[in-house]
Amino acid sequence: MSTRIGTVFGQELRQARRNLWVILATAVLGLFALALALFGAGQGSGLKVDVLTLTAVSLATLSVYLIPLIALLMSYDSISGEVERGSLALTFATPVRRWEVFVGKFLAQTVAVCVAILIAFGTVGCVIALLSETGQDGIFAWLRLMLTAGGLGAIFVGIGLMVSALTCRTARAAAAAVGVWLLLVVLYDVALLGAIMAAGEGIFATHVFPWLVIANPADAFRLYNLAMIDAAPVAGIDGLAQTLPFPPVAALAALGIWLVATIAIGSARTRRIVP
Amino acid sequence: MTETLAIKALCLSFGGQKVLDDVSLSVQPGERLALLGHNGAGKSTLFKTVLGFLRPCSGTVAVAGHAPGSDPAREAVNYLPEVVSFQRNLSGREVLSYFSGLRGTPKAEVSDLLARVGLLEAADRAVGAYSKGMRQRLGLAQALIGTPRLLLLDEPTSGLDPVSRHEFYEVIADAAARGSAVLLSSHGLEEVQDKTDRIAILARGRLTAEGTLAELAHRAGLPTTIRISARPGAADALHGEFGGRRINGCRLDLDCAQGAKVDLLARLGRHHDKLRDIDIAPPGLTDIYRHFSRTGPTENQT
Ligand SMILES: Nc1ncnc2c1ncn2[C@@H]1O[C@H](COP(=O)(O)OP(=O)(O)OP(=O)(O)O)[C@@H](O)[C@H]1O
Ligand SMILES: [Mg+2]
Numbered sequence: 001m002s003t004r005i006g007t008v009f010g011q012e013l014r015q016a017r018r019n020l021w022v023i024l025a026t027a028v029l030g031l032f033a034l035a036l037a038l039f040g041a042g043q044g045s046g047l048k049v050d051v052l053t054l055t056a057v058s059l060a061t062l063s064v065y066l067i068p069l070i071a072l073l074m075s076y077d078s079i080s081g082e083v084e085r086g087s088l089a090l091t092f093a094t095p096v097r098r099w100e101v102f103v104g105k106f107l108a109q110t111v112a113v114c115v116a117i118l119i120a121f122g123t124v125g126c127v128i129a130l131l132s133e134t135g136q137d138g139i140f141a142w143l144r145l146m147l148t149a150g151g152l153g154a155i156f157v158g159i160g161l162m163v164s165a166l167t168c169r170t171a172r173a174a175a176a177a178v179g180v181w182l183l184l185v186v187l188y189d190v191a192l193l194g195a196i197m198a199a200g201e202g203i204f205a206t207h208v209f210p211w212l213v214i215a216n217p218a219d220a221f222r223l224y225n226l227a228m229i230d231a232a233p234v235a236g237i238d239g240l241a242q243t244l245p246f247p248p249v250a251a252l253a254a255l256g257i258w259l260v261a262t263i264a265i266g267s268a269r270t271r272r273i274v275p
Numbered sequence: 276m277t278e279t280l281a282i283k284a285l286c287l288s289f290g291g292q293k294v295l296d297d298v299s300l301s302v303q304p305g306e307r308l309a310l311l312g313h314n315g316a317g318k319s320t321l322f323k324t325v326l327g328f329l330r331p332c333s334g335t336v337a338v339a340g341h342a343p344g345s346d347p348a349r350e351a352v353n354y355l356p357e358v359v360s361f362q363r364n365l366s367g368r369e370v371l372s373y374f375s376g377l378r379g380t381p382k383a384e385v386s387d388l389l390a391r392v393g394l395l396e397a398a399d400r401a402v403g404a405y406s407k408g409m410r411q412r413l414g415l416a417q418a419l420i421g422t423p424r425l426l427l428l429d430e431p432t433s434g435l436d437p438v439s440r441h442e443f444y445e446v447i448a449d450a451a452a453r454g455s456a457v458l459l460s461s462h463g464l465e466e467v468q469d470k471t472d473r474i475a476i477l478a479r480g481r482l483t484a485e486g487t488l489a490e491l492a493h494r495a496g497l498p499t500t501i502r503i504s505a506r507p508g509a510a511d512a513l514h515g516e517f518g519g520r521r522i523n524g525c526r527l528d529l530d531c532a533q534g535a536k537v538d539l540l541a542r543l544g545r546h547h548d549k550l551r552d553i554d555i556a557p558p559g560l561t562d563i564y565r566h567f568s569r570t571g572p573t574e575n576q577t
Contacts, residue, residue, distance in 0.1 A: 007376030008377075011373045085360040274328050
């Protein structure tokens with residue numbers, strides 16, 4: 001079993017490298033992180049927090065848009081494309097189990113995203129830490145950001161693969177991936193903001209709203225990172241970070257649930273594909 | 276129980292449309308069975324059912340005694356699809372290593388397989404730069420990984436030049452000699468006649484004939500055509516005497532049952548002064564094929 005997953009994994013990782021996904025993702029994430037670091041350094045001198053913490057806060061907000069996009073782009077075609085080309089029929093005719101194919105692909109693409117995050121954020125983090133005065137809090141904030149960004153990437157790789165397995169057609173998978181990104185990353189927040197405006201202070205604002213926020217993996221990621229930083233200058237939905245009715249770890253649990261759910265649904269769906 | 280593949284009374288439909296209807300087939304170890312049939316007859320569908328991709332609505336399929344799609348069945352069967360497509364940016368060797376890894380066979384086999392299908396030189400080039408025939412060869416190499424008990428080859432020789440085609444059948448014969456049962460589909464009647472052991476003909480989802488080519492020819496009982504060229508002015512007299520079909524002013528075609536050939540020729544001999552030439556055309560492969568492809572639908576329409 002492990003050798004079969006390993007085979008799928010190796011093949012998929014090789015693809016990600018040959019398709020230049022890793023390099024592209026690293027470059028994009030690295031450039032954005034660097035830009036935010038420069039911006040943070042510019043305003044950081046006046047505040048009481050260090051540049052690394054400041055950059056971690058702004059990068060957490062930006063990563064919510066970028067990392068899901070990169071992960072979805074990497075994964076949405078992985079199964080549907082192989083169904084259309086006919087190469088999945090060959091794979092499914094071998095003794096490999098369907099869920100092993102799904103998990104192998106998932107692991108490889110997650111590793112690709114994580115490597116990109118590690119290189120990009122790691123390098124920029126080191127540069128900031130070396131060039132500016134950095135405390136322990138800043139380093140922890142940065143490490144938390146890198147770890148949870150990897151988790152966020154994994155979830156959206158899982159969502160992308162699930163969408164790919166559900167649609168089985170590249171064009172539909174692309175549309176669905178764009179839809180998922182818009183819904184989870186953009187529209188969900190807008191809708192929540194509208195709801196809280198309409199509902200005002202009350203039960204909804206204190207007891208329902210926070211749960212709705214962490215029900216979305218992108219928001220859960222941002223909320224966790226901001227809630228763990230005391231001095232974070234925040235606004236909008238993120239203001240919630242300071243008045244959570246549950247410990248920030250609950251947001252991590254929500255991420256875990258998303259991860260398990262997408263893998264379970266995706267694997268189950270892969271079993272039904274007629275290649 | 277010794278059959279590698281046993282299909283009994285298999286029916287399958289796509290949304291109410293019957294695509295396979297009461298198909299029964301079996302293939303023994305070391306035997307090569309050619310599946311013939313018009314476009315849309317259901318050949319590829321049959322393969323996909325044997326692989327467990329499609330669920331039959333009735334009937335049974337057993338691959339080495341196991342249900343299609345089950346773990347032991349997938350271990351026993353290797354497949355070459357109709358249209359082979361691999362990831363374009365991988366080399367031939369990487370593609371084979373991948374499938375070898377999925378089947379859990381030793382990697383050392385890969386070079387040997389590449390040599391067997393004549394791809395050793397191109398092994399480290401990207402598959403995207405392969406010609407159609409080279410991709411087909413790679414597909415065949417992939418299907419030979421791990422000495423399969425059942426080989427399913429869907430139109431393995433489509434798009435190959437005659438020499439490659441010949442080499443393909445040699446590789447297939449070699450695999451059969453090692454004990455693989457081979458089920459292959461084809462549109463080439465000539466190529467399967469002496470390269471396979473038995474032939475099955477599928478017409479609109481029904482199996483209309485099965486056996487060796489000689490048996491099929493016998494069962495079809497098709498007439499031999501005798502083509503006569505008459506001397507000028509003698510055609511009408513011959514037509515009056517023997518009947519048959521007038522082709523033009525001096526030509527006449529006579530249909531004649533297998534056993535009546537000698538008699539007819541003897542009778543013709545008595546009119547040798549009216550004859551310029553005689554041609555004898557026994558029923559060809561195409562006639563036999565057409566005969567069995569036609570019998571299906573007429574039964575079906577009731
Ligand atoms: N996924 C599908 N959905 C609906 N109908 C299908 C599907 N796949 C095949 N069919 C129908 O099933 C019939 C048999 O198709 P199949 O591909 O098995 O033919 P074939 O014998 O392989 O033909 P060819 O020689 O052209 O490859 C056709 O009428 C086809 O339209
Ligand atoms: Mg076909």
